[in-house]
Amino acid sequence: MTPSTAQELLYNDIVPLEAVQAEHDGLVQALRLFARVEEIETLLARALATAEARERAAARFHDEGSLFLTLLKNRWNTCDGVQAARDVIAGVPMPQTRLKTAMNGPSFLLPPLPNLYFTRDIGFVVDDTFYSARMAHTIRSNEAVAAALAVEELGETDVADVRCSPHETIEGGDVIVVSPGLILVGVGERTSAGAVDALIRSRIEMSDGPVTILAVQLPTKRATIHLDMIVTLVDDHTILAFEPLITGPDACPVYTVTATPGEQWRVEREQSLTSALINCGYPVDLIACGGRNSERRQREQWFSACNSVAVAPGTVILYDTNTSTLEQMQRAGFRVCTPDEYVSNSTHGRVVLIIPGVELARGGGGPRCMTLPVARSNTKSPEGTE
Numbered sequence: 001m002t003p004s005t006a007q008e009l010l011y012n013d014i015v016p017l018e019a020v021q022a023e024h025d026g027l028v029q030a031l032r033l034f035a036r037v038e039e040i041e042t043l044l045a046r047a048l049a050t051a052e053a054r055e056r057a058a059a060r061f062h063d064e065g066s067l068f069l070t071l072l073k074n075r076w077n078t079c080d081g082v083q084a085a086r087d088v089i090a091g092v093p094m095p096q097t098r099l100k101t102a103m104n105g106p107s108f109l110l111p112p113l114p115n116l117y118f119t120r121d122i123g124f125v126v127d128d129t130f131y132s133a134r135m136a137h138t139i140r141s142n143e144a145v146a147a148a149l150a151v152e153e154l155g156e157t158d159v160a161d162v163r164c165s166p167h168e169t170i171e172g173g174d175v176i177v178v179s180p181g182l183i184l185v186g187v188g189e190r191t192s193a194g195a196v197d198a199l200i201r202s203r204i205e206m207s208d209g210p211v212t213i214l215a216v217q218l219p220t221k222r223a224t225i226h227l228d229m230i231v232t233l234v235d236d237h238t239i240l241a242f243e244p245l246i247t248g249p250d251a252c253p254v255y256t257v258t259a260t261p262g263e264q265w266r267v268e269r270e271q272s273l274t275s276a277l278i279n280c281g282y283p284v285d286l287i288a289c290g291g292r293n294s295e296r297r298q299r300e301q302w303f304s305a306c307n308s309v310a311v312a313p314g315t316v317i318l319y320d321t322n323t324s325t326l327e328q329m330q331r332a333g334f335r336v337c338t339p340d341e342y343v344s345n346s347t348h349g350r351v352v353l354i355i356p357g358v359e360l361a362r363g364g365g366g367p368r369c370m371t372l373p374v375a376r377s378n379t380k381s382p383e384g385t386e
Helices: 017-031 040-047 051-061 067-076 081-090 099-104 138-154 193-206 273-279 294-302 323-331 339-344 358-363
Strands: 108-110 123-126 129-132 158-161 175-179 182-187 211-217 231-235 238-241 254-259 266-270 285-288 309-312 315-319 335-337 351-355
Touching: 017 315, 017 339, 017 351, 017 358, 040 081, 040 138, 051 067, 051 081, 051 138, 067 081, 067 108, 081 138, 123 138, 123 175, 129 138, 129 193, 138 158, 175 231, 182 193, 193 211, 193 254, 211 273, 231 309, 254 273, 266 273, 285 323, 294 323, 315 323, 315 358, 323 335, 323 351, 335 339, 339 351
Parallel strands: 129 158, 182 211, 238 285, 315 351, 335 351
Antiparallel strands: 123 129, 175 182, 211 254, 231 238, 254 266, 309 315
16 A cells, blocks of 8 residues: 555555554454454465365356456465465455556456455344445455355354345445344445345345334445444443434434335334434433544544444443543443453453554544454344344
8 A cells, every 4th residue: 555545445544554453453352352253364264275165266256257267266276275365365466468467457366455454344244144245345345255255164154145236335334233123224435225225125034023224324424434433332222423413403314214024114214313213112322422522522533433342232342542432431331441451350340441543543443343243142232143
């Protein structure tokens, strides 16, 4: 990545790789206090361990009969799963075997995936089904393929696609599962209304009872590319949110879509997300990102203060730089501590684990963006059965 390619690669700025890796290691260490953490590269290496598996996988990255597919199959015939996994993530420059490709590109047989650590975007789980995302930007499309291969190798869930028209898109950062029958979905730059309709059809097919989707119409701004940049669940009936867009006169438009197997759908306009949740029987307390000061809450929302991840009800991971938001969490009854302090204290109620994340936030996401829960325990979770 260079300053001239950062925007093309969907970054606000270039970020120092070593610093990002160190901060990401801190996130992983915190997660391991609560979960089995699988690295996508390790899962890919296992999924691509045999020549037969690599041949099948190659056809998921390139169309049948294309020169690109032939070149990729030839390369993967002479390597192992570890190298194939590195190819998927780090990219493969295009072999210069034809004048046309040498002069006109493309530059890569497999393009590198610099956004892959934002794993939340590339899929989501509802009940026991993993849905592979349909990415809004072509540069990220191979991430969804990689995620599907990894989750299939993990074997914890079924794997499905959101069956919709090719131009429709849906990304996991826009999907927040309250329960299998109640899902929040952001509609905006990365997720289309048509894809949400397709998701509803899929859930009706898999459900015995009614399905309710709360569709939040997001502003088309860099700060609100996904729903989880302005709201996340941090405990049962408690949300951390950028208040101006969630409640009040300037709140994002919200539509409640209710569908029952065998019956017609009902679509209703709501005043706000909080009022829509009340109407669905799920009232919430709102913790305000950045507090009430306009400048602070704008700065901290931009720095992923809302993009928390709840590893259990009332146990949340956030960046330590979002000090005003952490003050609001404390006022709501959360104890703020480091992962080491958490381990040394045997008494745990509501708690926020803070981790360094300056460079990760500059990359464009928070702890939720960088985690993709595939299976949860039976303990009631603030994100349903994700």
